[in-house]
Amino acid sequence: MGFSYVAAVAILLSSSLIFFGIIYSDYVHSETQLSNAQNDQNKQMYDYINSKVKITGYNVSPYNSVYNVTINMTNTGSISLGLMNSNLLLNGSLVNFSYSAEYLFPMANGSVTFQTGAGDYQVEIAFNTGYNVITEVKV
Amino acid sequence: MASIATSEMIMFIATMVLTASVVGVLGGETLHLSNSLTGSSASASAQIQTDFKIINDPSQIPYDKGYVFYVKNTGQVGFDFTNNTVSTIINGSIVTGSYISYSTPVGANGELMPSQVGEIVVNVTLSPGYHTIVITLNDGVTQQMVFEID
Numbered sequence: 642m643g644f645s646y647v648a649a650v651a652i653l654l655s656s657s658l659i660f661f662g663i664i665y666s667d668y669v670h671s672e673t674q675l676s677n678a679q680n681d682q683n684k685q686m687y688d689y690i691n692s693k694v695k696i697t698g699y700n701v702s703p704y705n706s707v708y709n710v711t712i713n714m715t716n717t718g719s720i721s722l723g724l725m726n727s728n729l730l731l732n733g734s735l736v737n738f739s740y741s742a743e744y745l746f747p748m749a750n751g752s753v754t755f756q757t758g759a760g761d762y763q764v765e766i767a768f769n770t771g772y773n774v775i776t777e778v779k780v
Numbered sequence: 781m782a783s784i785a786t787s788e789m790i791m792f793i794a795t796m797v798l799t800a801s802v803v804g805v806l807g808g809e810t811l812h813l814s815n816s817l818t819g820s821s822a823s824a825s826a827q828i829q830t831d832f833k834i835i836n837d838p839s840q841i842p843y844d845k846g847y848v849f850y851v852k853n854t855g856q857v858g859f860d861f862t863n864n865t866v867s868t869i870i871n872g873s874i875v876t877g878s879y880i881s882y883s884t885p886v887g888a889n890g891e892l893m894p895s896q897v898g899e900i901v902v903n904v905t906l907s908p909g910y911h912t913i914v915i916t917l918n919d920g921v922t923q924q925m926v927f928e929i930d
């Protein structure tokens with residue numbers, strides 16, 4: 642009886658230790674994963690809040706039967722914006738455009754160029770952070 | 781003497797069987813708890829990292845076989861963008877079936893990756909005036925926009 646009791650207690654204690662180790666390891670992993678996700682979300686919010694762009698003007702130049710419209714802008718925010726991951730809406734519809742540089746650094750000037758026919762347009766530029774600016778152009 | 785040894789042996793085996801049962805139950809519960817912990821933290825972190833924006837100009841919603849809404853993935857992870865994973869509610873009524881279609885960039889296979897833009901085409905009749913669209917992903921992340929139809 643004495644040996645059986647000791648053996649049982651030893652098995653229960655050692656297995657409990659192992660099980661606790663498994664749970665603790667998973668807990669630490671989960672906590673790290675959630676913490677990283679929270680950090681990413683905070684960075685995302687920070688980037689969105691600190692995105693700011695000022696449209697400084699636009700140029701129109703004829704190109705074959707249409708016009709090239711270049712919208713000039715300055716990044717007045719404190720984070721870099723990715724023009725290559727941005728989108729341009731012309732009167733509400735997505736259109737293709739080219740950009741002066743892949744990134745628009747803080748206080749730097751940049752531009753986007755698109756082609757269209759004559760008319761009045763409302764142009765929206767949606768940046769990679771979710772921030773957007775809207776301007777009007779007359780072609 | 782032999783009967784004492786036999787009864788000791790029976791007692792030992794019984795104790796071991798009982799201990800093994802307890803360890804088995806504990807082990808099973810531990811694995812169950814471990815899997816739940818891992819699964820819930822994975823889904824919670826994915827939800828935290830998921831974000832999107834409706835980038836339409838609210839005053840100019842394009843119409844092409846339906847009203848077109850643009851959804852831009854502004855989060856850190858991709859998300860499924862199909863009829864089965866996204867819910868769209870206009871003016872409080874959910875739009876389903878043939879009245880709505882979701883499209884992703886070519887090669888995206890129904891998943892909208894970070895920075896990509898997907899399209900929702902809603903083929904319903906909307907009267908001139910203000911309307912509300914609510915888009916909800918399968919992990920519960922929601923965005924809402926008030927727009928105007930001329």
